[in-house]
Amino acid sequence: MASAIRGSRVGAGPMGEAERGDQIERATVSYWCANGHEVRPSFAVEETVVIPDQWDCPKCGLPAGRDKNNPPSAVVNIPYKTHLAYVKERRSDKEGEKILEDALRKLRGDDIE
Structure with a gap:
């Protein structure tokens, strides 16, 4: 036995706007x-x-x-930088080697200070 409302949906009917409001x-x-x-x-x-x-x-x-002849430009995404990348921007290779050598000397106990 088939349903009488088959193919219909809730709210579908002849009432239209009056039923749902303006x-x-x-x-x-x-x-x-x-x-x-x-x-x-x-x-x-x-x-x-x-x-x-x-x-x-x-x-x-x-x-x-909104201006068809002058659309906004694409947003430029700056790639993610690691902490090491920021450090390398601030320090030269020579400075890095000196800092590393000082830290190793301190760990070994060779620090005279």
């Missing part, structure tokens, strides 16, 4: 990324809603702006 007024804003993709999110039109200047492109992940 939708709030919306504004669709276009954003373009550096690859030329257009994103069109919609925002509620209210005094408290702030429409952002940039939006992330869902196709490529680049930031998208």
